[in-house]
Each structure stands twice: as C-alpha cells, then as structure tokens.
Amino acid sequence: MTAHPSLASVRACVFDAYGTVMNLGDLSTEFAAALGDKTAPLMDLWRRKQLEYSWLRTLMGQHADFWTVTSDALDYALSSFGLDDPALRARMMQAWMAPCPYPEVPAMLDRLRAAELKTAILSNGSVTMLTAGIGAAGLTDRLDAVLSVESVGRFKPHPSVYALAVERFGCTPAEICFVSGNGWDVAGAASFGFKVVWINRAGVPQERLPCGPDVVLASLDNLADILGA
Structure with a gap:
C-alpha cells in the first residue's frame, strides 16, 4: 500500500x-450517575484546568507530575460546582489509571x-x-x-x-x-x-x-x- x-x-x-x-469521553459516562446534569460542564472544566495548569507550570518553571496537576484541576472543578465528596473524588482520580x-x-x-x-x-x-x-x-x-x-x-x-x-x-x-x-x-x-x-x-x-x-x-x-x- x-x-x-x-x-x-x-x-x-x-x-x-x-x-x-x-x-476520555468514557470518564463522563462512568460518573454520569453521580454527577447528573453537572457531568458535562464539570468534566470539561476538569480537562481544561488540567491542560491550563500544565502549560502555566511549564511557563513558571514550577513542574509537578501530571497526577498532581490532574488532582489540582479536579479539586478546582469540584469546588466550582460546590461538590465535596472524597469518595467520588478518589474514584474520579483512579479512573485515570485505566x-x-x-x-x-x-x-x-x-x-x-x-x-x-x-x-x-x-x-x-x-x-x-x-x-x-x-x-x-x-x-x-x-x-x-x-x-x-x-x-x-x-x-x-x-x-x-x-x-x-x-x-x-x-x-x-x-x-x-x-x-x-x-x-x-x-x-x-x-x-x-x-x-x-x-x-x-x-x-x-x-x-x-x-x-x-x-x-x-x-x-x-x-x-x-x-x-x-
């Protein structure tokens, strides 16, 4: 060919x-039951902040590994939607491992x-x-x-x-x-x-x-x- x-x-x-x-779309499906109508906007915000933090850390010379960046971005997203559920947060982070x-x-x-x-x-x-x-x-x-x-x-x-x-x-x-x-x-x-x-x-x-x-x-x-x- x-x-x-x-x-x-x-x-x-x-x-x-x-x-x-x-x-990454599968992550939204996995947590739709727990997040309800917040699923799409929260997942979009999580991903956007994950990327923004990676770029900003590189520009600032303040590197942290992607697990930390992903964790920080999730905390921002959950806080933005008024969610405080440690068990859900742990499940959402673990989803990035598989x-x-x-x-x-x-x-x-x-x-x-x-x-x-x-x-x-x-x-x-x-x-x-x-x-x-x-x-x-x-x-x-x-x-x-x-x-x-x-x-x-x-x-x-x-x-x-x-x-x-x-x-x-x-x-x-x-x-x-x-x-x-x-x-x-x-x-x-x-x-x-x-x-x-x-x-x-x-x-x-x-x-x-x-x-x-x-x-x-x-x-x-x-x-x-x-x-x-």
Missing part, C-alpha cells in the same frame, strides 16, 4: 495518549508493527499513570517505547518534550509521524518538525496557530493506510 506523499519518509509513529489513544482505548487502537498498532514501523506513546502523563493505563488497555506489547514528559520536567507543547522521540528512535523529526487528537498538541508537534496527523473526532475547527497537521482523519481507523502499512 502506498503512503500519503507527505508521510512517505516516516520510520516511527508516535502517539499522544489521552484523547488520542485513550478515550482509561479505555478507542476500539480501533489494538488492530491499528498491530498493522504498524507488522509494517516494521516503530510505535510509541509520548504523553504528559506520569510514568505511573502511563504504565498502568497502557497495561490495562492491553497495549504494552504493541509499543516500542512509552515516553513521559517527566524525563524533561516540562509539559507539551514545549519542544524538549517532542525531542524525546527523536532521541529515542535516532531519526530526524521529519521521519516521525506524530498523532494527536488535541489541536494544540498538533500545532506544537508540527512546529517542532514532525509530520503530524490530527485525529479530529469531533469535527472542530483547526486551531489558529502557526503550524498545522499534514493529514486530518476522523479516527485512527485509516492511519495504517495513509502510512502505507
């Missing part, structure tokens, strides 16, 4: 974890590896979070590497994070296909020099940032096809 022209030189495929390989993968992920990774493409996760997640989540999803043996920002003490989209994949695979940025469902992550990876595939499941507009994706897909189903796998 012939690869998409812009991806013909790719030797490794590197994935964002949360919202790309792992389905998020469900999108259903097409295992077969897609198998195809890439059969085509001798290297595969990896490059994530803001802490090593503990990623190890647990990838293991629970049955993906451990389908990945050549799991790379966490903890190696550099900064969060994406800082260039030092994307450089971890270049160092791991010993190739140029243009030989790496970076795959993300997050528009800001797409822009950061493209700015670094990766070939980038944006998984735009929700059909949202492209971010108004200097760099964008080489290819846009609605899911991971056709990723192996465009990589010639």
Whole structure:
C-alpha cells in the first residue's frame, strides 16, 4: 500500500495518549450517575484546568507530575460546582489509571508493527499513570517505547518534550509521524518538525496557530493506510 506523499519518509509513529489513544469521553459516562446534569460542564472544566495548569507550570518553571496537576484541576472543578465528596473524588482520580482505548487502537498498532514501523506513546502523563493505563488497555506489547514528559520536567507543547522521540528512535523529526487528537498538541508537534496527523473526532475547527497537521482523519481507523502499512 502506498503512503500519503507527505508521510512517505516516516520510520516511527508516535502517539499522544489521552484523547488520542485513550478515550476520555468514557470518564463522563462512568460518573454520569453521580454527577447528573453537572457531568458535562464539570468534566470539561476538569480537562481544561488540567491542560491550563500544565502549560502555566511549564511557563513558571514550577513542574509537578501530571497526577498532581490532574488532582489540582479536579479539586478546582469540584469546588466550582460546590461538590465535596472524597469518595467520588478518589474514584474520579483512579479512573485515570485505566482509561479505555478507542476500539480501533489494538488492530491499528498491530498493522504498524507488522509494517516494521516503530510505535510509541509520548504523553504528559506520569510514568505511573502511563504504565498502568497502557497495561490495562492491553497495549504494552504493541509499543516500542512509552515516553513521559517527566524525563524533561516540562509539559507539551514545549519542544524538549517532542525531542524525546527523536532521541529515542535516532531519526530526524521529519521521519516521525506524530498523532494527536488535541489541536494544540498538533500545532506544537508540527512546529517542532514532525509530520503530524490530527485525529479530529469531533469535527472542530483547526486551531489558529502557526503550524498545522499534514493529514486530518476522523479516527485512527485509516492511519495504517495513509502510512502505507
């Protein structure tokens, strides 16, 4: 199968974890009974604050691992909605240790590896979070590497994070296909020099940032096809 022209030189495929390989939408479903009509706005606020805190900590030089950032963001979200339920909070945090993968992920990774493409996760997640989540999803043996920002003490989209994949695979940025469902992550990876595939499941507009994706897909189903796998 012939690869998409812009991806013909790719030797490794590197994935964002949360919202790309792992389905964060399942978290809303899991806690809908407890949160009721607060589910969607609270979960949206939790995720937004999680990302904002990661970016702000990097700008301030005040790094904390993603578990701490996620915890702080949840506390803000719960407080914003007047909720004080330690048991619910504990359950919501624990859900990040075993998020469900999108259903097409295992077969897609198998195809890439059969085509001798290297595969990896490059994530803001802490090593503990990623190890647990990838293991629970049955993906451990389908990945050549799991790379966490903890190696550099900064969060994406800082260039030092994307450089971890270049160092791991010993190739140029243009030989790496970076795959993300997050528009800001797409822009950061493209700015670094990766070939980038944006998984735009929700059909949202492209971010108004200097760099964008080489290819846009609605899911991971056709990723192996465009990589010639």
